[in-house]
Amino acid sequence: MAIDLRSDTVTAPSTGMRAAMAGAAVGDDVYGDDPTVNSLEERVAALFGHEAGLFSPTGSLANQLAIRTLVKPGEELLTETSSHIVRAELGAAATFSGITTRTWQSTHGVLRAEDPLAIAHENAGPYLVSTTAIAIENTHNFGGGTIQPIDEIAVLARAARARGIAMHLDGARIWNAHVASGVSLLEYGKHFDTISVCLSKGLGAPIGSLMLSTKARVAEARIWRKRYGAGMRQVGIIAAAGHYALDQNITRLGEDHTKAKKIARAMHALNPSLVHPDNVHTNIVGLDLVGMGMTADELNTRCREAGLWISALGKHYARLVTHMDVSDGQCDEAIAILQRALVAK
Numbered sequence: 001m002a003i004d005l006r007s008d009t010v011t012a013p014s015t016g017m018r019a020a021m022a023g024a025a026v027g028d029d030v031y032g033d034d035p036t037v038n039s040l041e042e043r044v045a046a047l048f049g050h051e052a053g054l055f056s057p058t059g060s061l062a063n064q065l066a067i068r069t070l071v072k073p074g075e076e077l078l079t080e081t082s083s084h085i086v087r088a089e090l091g092a093a094a095t096f097s098g099i100t101t102r103t104w105q106s107t108h109g110v111l112r113a114e115d116p117l118a119i120a121h122e123n124a125g126p127y128l129v130s131t132t133a134i135a136i137e138n139t140h141n142f143g144g145g146t147i148q149p150i151d152e153i154a155v156l157a158r159a160a161r162a163r164g165i166a167m168h169l170d171g172a173r174i175w176n177a178h179v180a181s182g183v184s185l186l187e188y189g190k191h192f193d194t195i196s197v198c199l200s201k202g203l204g205a206p207i208g209s210l211m212l213s214t215k216a217r218v219a220e221a222r223i224w225r226k227r228y229g230a231g232m233r234q235v236g237i238i239a240a241a242g243h244y245a246l247d248q249n250i251t252r253l254g255e256d257h258t259k260a261k262k263i264a265r266a267m268h269a270l271n272p273s274l275v276h277p278d279n280v281h282t283n284i285v286g287l288d289l290v291g292m293g294m295t296a297d298e299l300n301t302r303c304r305e306a307g308l309w310i311s312a313l314g315k316h317y318a319r320l321v322t323h324m325d326v327s328d329g330q331c332d333e334a335i336a337i338l339q340r341a342l343v344a345k
């Protein structure tokens with residue numbers, strides 16, 4: 001059986017989660033009648049101190065619903081250059097919402113408030129594009145699972161709001177940031193006008209994300225969710241997995257972080273240019289293969305032959321993600337496979 005470290009989305013629902021799903025109370029959610037969905041929306045909104053929540057099949061849709069409530073067609077969203085919203089949502093903001101994006105670049109995706117503030121241009125008049133929102137990703141996926149410093153978030157949110165610019169959080173892995181940093185979900189929540197969170201990444205649900213905001217914005221997003229064809233019926237069967245994930249799987253994320261650190265230390269020992277353990281904040285290990293003279297595809301092929309699945313995300317950038325379906329023993333085996341694959345050149 002292969003060891004799958006491509007992503008934390010590859011987990012299968014546990015026996016307990018499946019039992020919770022089988023026993024879920026359900027109703028037609030397009031009519032607002034599904035009690036399990038309703039309680040999940042209320043629960044997650046309350047965790048972040050927001051008024052309301054909207055269940056969504058994917059994190060991408062939750063992001064897109066959120067930002068379209070903040071940014072009108074022809075206006076601008078600022079985000080980091082390797083954020084999921086601009087790199088991995090296939091131009092959805094432009095395609096569906098007429099939103100234009102401009103990006104700032106930061107090392108490992110880690111926020112410095114001054115960077116977006118330097119390029120923001122609110123109320124830009126009739127010639128230039130006006131900035132109406134800034135999106136932050138926490139943790140930052142392509143940055144290597146890095147945590148955004150809460151002080152920088154606070155400085156940015158204060159300055160942005162003073163300039164009339166809204167704040168969006170792509171919190172697909174905010175749970176990892178919360179567990180690793182000790183910053184509360186409420187503290188994170190108060191700096192943002194809209195939030196997306198995923199239950200289908202490290203928390204182990206098969207499907208499910210939420211968009212959080214004010215009642216008015218969530219009501220608007222509910223209409224757009226239906227318009228996009230994502231109004232769902234007896235979806236409490238899925239929302240039950242989300243409740244189970246929140247009950248059972250938040251604190252255990254620390255175990256994934258320990259495993260990622262162990263992989264990072266072993267890779268650093270092999271060649272310090274591969275990764276620095278200090279940059280591995282949570283469950284993602286990004287490997288820079290330039291110093292090894294190897295492409296990510298080459299490494300991927302060698303690992304696959306030995307039973308380890310990883311992601312080749314750039315010419316010289318490979319990504320490994322730890323999760324609840326990889327044991328300590330498999331983690332050690334993955335390290336051994338990587339060591340052999342990297343030195344075999």
Ligand SMILES: Cc1ncc(COP(=O)(O)O)c(C=O)c1O
Nearest residue numbers: 058059060061084137141170172
């Ligand atoms: C940071 C981030 N945001 C959003 C998403 C989108 O989630 P989904 O795959 O459910 O659309 C992902 C997916 O990996 C992600 O890593």
